[in-house]
Amino acid sequence: MGRLTSRVTRTGRQIGWYCGTLMGDNHYRRYVAHRTRTHPGEPVMSERDYWRMRYRTSEVEPRCC
Template sequence: MNALATIARWITAPVRYWGEVLGEKDYEKYVAHLKRHHPGCPIPTEREYWHKRWADQETNPGSRCC
């Protein structure tokens, strides 16, 4: 691996990490899960997915900071 690729990896790693922490890819993972395990199930829009997810978190907070 050349030096430029190594530097690019070091720069993009925190961005990828925070994207995972904040759930950036959660909708895509959910859609893949539905297609794989529930092929006949309707797929919600991304907006519907996040609305339901946030509503569920408000109803059942579990452990979180606030």
């Protein structure tokens, strides 16, 4: 019974991670990691500004890298 519970829990976590990735839940975290790795010491956008910039459709801006 313990192995079954463990397997169900692990599968549930994997499904949650997959759905979160599809919905974009980790995009901001990846952005922050990228900025701190490639542009150390420079300011990082707030999460609110990041999403606003990401979904702005009227203007096209180049990426940093």
